[in-house]
Amino acid sequence: MNSEAYTDFKAQLKAVGRQRMEGYDPNLFDKITEQENLAVLMPALKNYDGIAALKKKLAEFKIPSYGSADIALALFEVTEEEKYLDIIMDNYRGLAVNTPIAAGLAGFAKKPGVYNLLVDIYLHDKDEANRVQAVVGMLWRDGKLNNVKDPMELFEKIDLIRAFKLDSEEEGTEQGENN
Numbered sequence: 001m002n003s004e005a006y007t008d009f010k011a012q013l014k015a016v017g018r019q020r021m022e023g024y025d026p027n028l029f030d031k032i033t034e035q036e037n038l039a040v041l042m043p044a045l046k047n048y049d050g051i052a053a054l055k056k057k058l059a060e061f062k063i064p065s066y067g068s069a070d071i072a073l074a075l076f077e078v079t080e081e082e083k084y085l086d087i088i089m090d091n092y093r094g095l096a097v098n099t100p101i102a103a104g105l106a107g108f109a110k111k112p113g114v115y116n117l118l119v120d121i122y123l124h125d126k127d128e129a130n131r132v133q134a135v136v137g138m139l140w141r142d143g144k145l146n147n148v149k150d151p152m153e154l155f156e157k158i159d160l161i162r163a164f165k166l167d168s169e170e171e172g173t174e175q176g177e178n179n
Contacts, residue, residue, distance in 0.1 A: 069095070102125075122138065
């Protein structure tokens, strides 16, 4: 969902010492999309109501759209308001390519209300990439991967993710085999 430049910028904010200087790119802001700039900068401004600006910008986008999804994800990250989850899911259902939204939700797996959405994606989405994103979030949220700080690191353990089964899914399979 986020561009490489946005990911680099977020990492740069957390970098210290030598890491900060090695990762510096003077043209970084030129590479970040408008929505990503809004998502990262607006909430951080102290003398400006960034949340209100994001809400206003969200109203300008139609649903489904990637702009609407980006801003709703940013607003949910800051406010944890359920209405933004509804907007995120409306975008998810309406866009042909929705894996970036599933990835965004996986990153929020520990926030209230997100887990059930991930379970729904895992159980009902036919796209394997979306299902993998959902599993990543569920495993991360459930503490099954306690030493993993970033859910994206889990792709190194893709076999574990593909083998993941929900208890209810396993029971349904066993019941089907017994009939």
